[in-house]
Amino acid sequence: xxxGSIGQIRPxxxxxxxxxxxxxxxxxxxxxxxxxxxxxxxxxxQELHALTHPDGVDHIALGLAVAIEGRPEPxxxxxxxxxxxxxxxxxxxxxxxxxDDWQGAGAGTALMQALAEAAWNVGIRRWFGALFCDNQTxxxxxxxxxxxxxxxxxxxGVVEVLCDLYPPVQPEPAVSTEVE
Numbered sequence: 001x002x003x004g005s006i007g008q009i010r011p012x013x014x015x016x017x018x019x020x021x022x023x024x025x026x027x028x029x030x031x032x033x034x035x036x037x038x039x040x041x042x043x044x045x046q047e048l049h050a051l052t053h054p055d056g057v058d059h060i061a062l063g064l065a066v067a068i069e070g071r072p073e074p075x076x077x078x079x080x081x082x083x084x085x086x087x088x089x090x091x092x093x094x095x096x097x098x099x100d101d102w103q104g105a106g107a108g109t110a111l112m113q114a115l116a117e118a119a120w121n122v123g124i125r126r127w128f129g130a131l132f133c134d135n136q137t138x139x140x141x142x143x144x145x146x147x148x149x150x151x152x153x154x155x156x157g158v159v160e161v162l163c164d165l166y167p168p169v170q171p172e173p174a175v176s177t178e179v180e
Contacts, residue, residue, distance in 0.1 A: 007107070008074065009114045012061040012081075014052045019063070019076040021048070028100045034132060035097045037158060051081065057122045058084040060092075064111050066102075077102040080111035082119055082127060092119060094127040094163070096141065108141050116145035117168040127163045130154060 012020070020043065029039045043051075054061040061081040065074035077099045082092035094115070098107045119127070126146075131138050133151065142148055142163045151159035 007064050007066040007077070007110065009062050009064045009110060011056060012052055012054060012063045012079065016063060016076070017048050017052050019065070020051055020079070023076045023079070023097075023099055026099050026101075027097070031097070031100050031103075034135060035095070037130070037132075037156075051079065054081070056118075058086075060115060060118050060122070062111060062115050062118065064107055078107045078111050080108075080115040082115060082124065084122075084124060088126075090123060090125040092124045092127055094129045094142075096138070103137075108137070109144060112141045112145050116165050120165055120168050125165055127165065128160055129163075130158050130160050133157050133159045 024043050027035075032038075032040045050059070051061050059081070061079065063076055064078040064080075065076045068075045078097060080094070080096045082094045085091040085093070096108055096111060096115075098111075116127075127142070129138075129142075133153075134157070139148065139161070142161065146163040146165040149162045149164065151161055154160050
């Protein structure tokens with residue numbers, strides 16, 4: 001990440017339930033409002049089940065955890081997920097959240113890039129998501145992985161944005177320096 005921390009991004013699974021609760025409990029009221037549009041008090045059992053049982057095709061959920069000196073387990077610092085639309089199989093709703101004390105450290109960028117590649121690999125080409133119209137941070141993150149189109153106002157200062165994903169960057173083929 002940008003601050004030099006060593007992190008690991010991986011798909012979420014059933015064993016991540018407690019880490020999700022811990023991460024959610026660490027969020028400030030402002031972060032909860034910016035993500036859920038109200039000061040959500042807790043994740044429901046249904047939400048926890050959905051986040052910890054992604055299928056990797058129609059629902060992708062990735063978590064980022066970092067190694068912290070003196071902590072036996074990596075610290076969960078962020079989650080990015082997308083749910084494929086059943087009406088348009090190339091479209092998925094996207095969402096991201098990062099612990100307050102790790103915002104601005106590159107966690108969101110790393111998660112969005114990993115999620116965009118995973119989504120592209122299963123045929124998702126566009127994301128949509130709701131955000132406050134003044135949330136420039138999420139706009140900037142989305143613009144790193146795709147082209148943003150016009151906002152659609154959905155009320156109370158919230159807009160829905162559409163992001164046409166860029167294809168993943170393919171590594172350059174190795175150039176042989178052997179001379180015959």
